Amino acid sequence: MTVSRAALLQEVLTAFQSTPTVEAYIHAEDSFIDGCTDGETITINPVPAAVETILHELIHCLHPRWSEAYVTRRAQSTLAHMGDEQARKLYRAYQRRKRVTRAVKLYCRPR
Numbered sequence: 001m002t003v004s005r006a007a008l009l010q011e012v013l014t015a016f017q018s019t020p021t022v023e024a025y026i027h028a029e030d031s032f033i034d035g036c037t038d039g040e041t042i043t044i045n046p047v048p049a050a051v052e053t054i055l056h057e058l059i060h061c062l063h064p065r066w067s068e069a070y071v072t073r074r075a076q077s078t079l080a081h082m083g084d085e086q087a088r089k090l091y092r093a094y095q096r097r098k099r100v101t102r103a104v105k106l107y108c109r110p111r
């Protein structure tokens, strides 16, 4: 059965209203996991996405001439070689140091 993108989005948004949702770090043997489910509850791990984005943006700052694709590959590779504890430590530092503001206009363009 094919479900249109719009119909699937509506299904997901409706399900989200009644699905127990947990935020937790997910331990896995050899990779970072963004989320998982037991079929009833969803568990979201914000660490991998946030840490990869931190790495990506800092690599842009450090190497402004590198292409978007190369920065993406290097950030992904760097994350893949970080251990759980190092990733969690960077995420905790981000949580302490971040400054939350209202939405900002895009001030940089991917190259």
Ligand SMILES: [Zn+2]
Pocket: 056, 060, 068, 071, 110, 111
């Ligand atoms: Zn980028």
